[in-house]
Amino acid sequence: MGKIEDLETINGEGYQLTTLDKAIALARANSVWPLPFATSCCGIEFMATMGSAYDLSRFGMERMSFTPRQADLLIVAGTISKKLGPVLKRVYEQMAEPKWVLSVGACACSGGIFDTYSVLQGIDRIIPVDVYVPGCPPRPEQIIEGVMNIHELVKKESNRRRYSEEYKHLLGTYEIDIDQHAESK
């Protein structure tokens, strides 16, 4: 048995054998293209994480995409008000599969200290979240740990997730219909 990075392979004379799922998952995990949906202070912490002191580009994430069509990971950093909720949901629906959501900061996870009439008490009321990074704001090291947890999820993701009943049911609880094209919304 040999190894490509973290991938277990069967080695022979001039060949290495592994499954396509695992190879694709490894490639995906090391080149996640994030969409930084940065609203307030956590967005600044995210910018610091992108900077050279706590480099995110060593994870292959230096290419930010601000269009959801080309993004893998939606990083929601900052306070989301109720008025912004439908916008965030629409951005999530426009992302192509496979997609993950990282919720950075107390406000995105649960509304934070803003327990008021205008702040959405956690983005998981409108979109499914994969990893939560608590903090107000979280240190860049914590954001990086959140990103590394996303990588663990990406490595285990099946290529046919979007067709599974469980996934459709999960999105159904958020009233997101993945069979319908996002443009017609």
Add this chain to the structure above:
Amino acid sequence: MLNIEMTPARIHEAISWLQQHQDLSVNYLTNIAGVHYPESAGREFAVVYQLHSWKNNLRLRIKGYLPKENLHIASITDLFAGANWMERETYDFFGIIFDGHPDLRRILNMDDMDYFPMRKEYVLEDATREDKDDRFFGRNNNEL
């Protein structure tokens, strides 16, 4: 700072006169705010205009008090274009109607919100939250 309290019906005329006066030339509207005084009968809502004259470095504040039965006051969007959004915000949070405003609708809150949040009878917290226990925030449910 000079504070002037006036009858709300004459405020539009007064601001227009101040703006057009050659020497005073109060040409900048800094802010329009609303205040809710639930205890003053007949003068529950105040509309506060903060004005500034660049030429004279003069700041003044004009207040008009409105009773809660008749929350109407003339809009000054024809004098100052910046009053448009400020009056929309005052309407959004207090429910004060500005007559003559071209597009009086909510600006910062959700359009389907059915109350005016900055009035004193409404609590700060979201009324529909179900995941926070009020005991930890120092309030008993029977007080709400």
